[in-house]
Amino acid sequence: QQRNPGQPEYIQAVTEVYDSLTPFLHQHSHYTAQALLERMAEPERIVMFRVCWTDDHGRVQLNRGYRVQHSMAIGPYKGGIRFHPSVNLSVLKFLAFEQTLKNALTTLPMGGAKGGADFDPKGKSPGEVMRFCQAFASELQRHIGADTDVPAGDIGVGGREVAYMAGMVKKLSNRADCVFTGKGLSFGGSLMRPEATGYGTVYFAQEMLKTRGLSMEGMRVSVSGSGNVAQYAIAKAMELGAKVLTASDSSGTVLDEQGFTPAKLAELMEVKNHHYGRISDYAARLGLPFLPGVRPWHVPVDVALPCATQNELDEADARSLIANGVCCVAEGANMPSTWQAVQCFEQADILYAPGKASNAGGVATSGLEMSQNAARMNWTHGEVDARLHAIMQGIHQACVNHGRGADGRVSYVRGANIAGFVKVADAMLAQGVL
């Protein structure tokens, strides 16, 4: 806390991991040597920079850009770029710390990083978005490279923004290195990358349900958010026979008691991805009830998939979900549940997966995109999906192996933290004091 004043999200993420690791560390004392935990809580490098750009009225605008290069212990720094007004050092440090453990869980050789800017893409013209992305990338390019640091998208950064940034990096470096993942298919992207995080989250939920003899078929599901992760979580849940009742954004929730259909999802994607509209616009188009200022967690469901942002599901929300009979919560977003909410789920023996395990499919598929780029090959949709599915099953198994307690119950929180930590810690120990 003293080293990171005014960084509540970062302290929350580190404390959650350390709390769950404590009993394991008591039994494996070599991991407490060499200030390993302290080193892991200190990012290897942080870059902060000024981003100046010109708006449509010719006015100069100013934002702050960041890249937190957290750990290179097991591979090049890897993690998304977020454009949102709430971006600050605390948020990006928490995301980079989580990313290091998540990337280790994928078993692919990727370190951890996160970056972004306090830029708000909402209400900006396409030209303004392009100029901002180019200004941001013109500084970021000094710090990244295919063997150094490979950024991707996150909140506010989708295929369009990745393309603008990758284009600027290419122009300035005069190299065709595919430094970003999440690229368009026309310039080195991988099939299935847009779908990967949402699909992976549902694959993980499916594995958890199997341990209790259940499946997604016929489940009532609530999803929060309506961006990239939410859209493909809805798609895969529907495909597996579930009824998805909600989607949301920061202004409220749409409640659809009949459930999403492929046609409704196509409409949502049209509103969100092509018109950069609001979930209320979608509700209005389909004549569905819109609940302003309300989160989806009071709707009775069997499975909840938080896919929006950090701390969007608190203790009261968790209690409401539990009282209404939820049996499985799989996080598509990063740290969407507060620590109190997590404890409620675990105490009630709900199947609960933390984001670093259940949403790792996105970065795993980014790792597959890096492999395809390095080999100058493109895998088919089916090949990438099969690998993604196998990776999610592998992460689930690692969580079960490391998370089973003396009473036989599995804590996916403990399992994910121990499995990720051991991989990074072993690599750090082997490489000496750096």
Ligand code: NDP
């Ligand atoms: P998008 O920008 O595509 O969508 C974000 C969604 O979350 C929007 O619906 C947005 O609504 C909502 N949201 C953002 N901030 C808030 C807030 N403060 N309160 C309520 N809703 C909010 O981002 P992604 O779908 O890519 O990312 C969603 C989450 O998934 C993030 O936590 C991200 O870190 C995580 N993630 C993403 C991966 C990926 O591959 N994209 C990989 C792994 C994790 P609004 O438009 O109102 O802001």
